[in-house]
Amino acid sequence: MSDLSFLLGRWATGPDPLYLLLAARIRSLIEEGALAPGAGLPAERPLAARLSVGRGTVVRAYDLLREEGALVRRQGSGTAVAPAAAPEPGAGEATQYGMAFLGMFEPPPESLMLTCAAPDAPPPALHAAYREAAARLAGFSDDIGYHPAGLPELRAALADRFTARGLATSPDDVLITNGAQQALDLLVRCRVLPGDTVVAERPTYPGALALFGEAGAAVRTVDVGPAGTDVPALLAAMADGPALTYLVPSFHNPTGAVMDPLHRRRVAAAAGEHGLLVIDDETMADLGFEGPVPPPLASYPGGERIVTVGSLSKLAWGGLRVGWIRARPPVLDRLRRAKALSDMGGDVASQLAAAVLLRDPDALVRDRRAELRTRHDRLAAELDRRLPDWRYTPAAGGQTLWVRLPHGDAASFAQVALRHRVALLPGEALCAGGGGRAWLRLPFLASEETLAEAVRRIAAAWEHYGAAGGPRTAPLRVMAV
Structure with missing residues (x-):
């Protein structure tokens, strides 16, 4: 089974109303085979809570897809992918990590991108x-x-x-x-x-x-x-x-x-x-x-x-x-x-x-190490200052911090963060079989100024997320029916 909020990824980007963006993303999941024919979708209210949107957004998206013939909705049976709305299954769960991986490289419009961990310029x-x-x-x-x-x-x-x-x-x-x-x-x-x-x-x-x-x-x-x-x-x-x-x-x-x-x-x-x-x-x-x-x-x-x-x-x-x-x-x-x-x-x-x-790689290694250490320390200092309840272990090297949220769900919070113009990678994308729901991977590759601005936006998103109550429910699974 797949968590639909995980599969949806960064769906809420673009100038269109949220219900149109949500419908477009569900439609693409169906066309790609990630949502198989007959797969049952979550009810509107819990999905809305997981995505940090109003219930009406999910209702309108489902209704639009039903009118297109992509979904079927029956009283007492819920919402499911229409039998003829997708190609023959074969990808299913195998695609979910592939889709999450490819999504790391999609630059969200007008947002800071903290999904892909790679140098942003050649030395x-x-x-x-x-x-x-x-x-x-x-x-x-x-x-x-x-x-x-x-x-x-x-x-x-x-x-x-x-x-x-x-x-x-x-x-x-x-x-x-x-x-x-x-x-x-x-x-x-x-x-x-x-x-x-x-x-x-x-x-x-x-x-x-x-x-x-x-x-x-x-x-x-x-x-x-x-x-x-x-x-x-x-x-x-x-x-x-x-x-x-x-x-x-x-x-x-x-x-x-x-x-x-x-x-x-x-x-x-x-x-x-x-x-x-x-x-x-x-x-x-x-x-x-x-x-x-x-x-x-x-x-x-x-x-x-x-x-x-x-x-x-x-x-x-x-x-x-x-x-x-x-x-x-x-x-x-x-x-x-x-x-x-x-x-x-x-x-x-x-x-x-x-x-x-x-x-003679020594100079390149030395410069890269020094740069990463400085940026690691800046990201850690900004997190300690603005988000003191978040937990992480300082890294001995590499490019990222593995950060635990004090409550809520990282995939859901990433949707809120995106509306504050910062794209994050939820931990479920890195954890086979689950276990990453409370975690985020935060790279420290950007300049110190960009990292400070990113944490400022993340902190603003976290304040909004907390004010909204942040979902504390279990992941919403896509069910075969």
């Missing part, structure tokens, strides 16, 4: 790297530009960096991808069949949950708290032999926690003991506020089958679509074939620029 070092890459391209000859496994120069640079961190790696152990998202997509497509079990942390990166949902996997979760991942629960889940285990041990998304060396050693040993494929998502690994970059899980005994995924999207810029997979045969061989069939190789100019950045 000067990237400008210089592309200038050098362009000059290098002018001298290319006898090169058709297709490098399915990635540019040899970049693979060698990454292999050297892994080796320097204690994980002996050759260029043949590295596959270049179009960002870490493609790396995860390749791994899921090659390793997960419908009905397979995937172990993941809760909360976790929403892009991974979207891929697991599309693959039809059953996600078994282990909680991440203030002290990090519940490693005993993780080891118990791994002992049951899942098809895939997905972890973000280095400055976890969204909590910013880091797994300590002893726990890394235990996870690697369990992977080796049970012959499991474990993904170590290192996208945030360079973003710790202090100290060295944590060692990869694969560097510990038993880590031979652990796959390491990384990218430059968080360290440099999301528009630099360069990621990588570090793995050993035969895992990498299968991924290399799948990647070649998918796109025949990535953009050469971007890979050249990435190789330039990795030639």
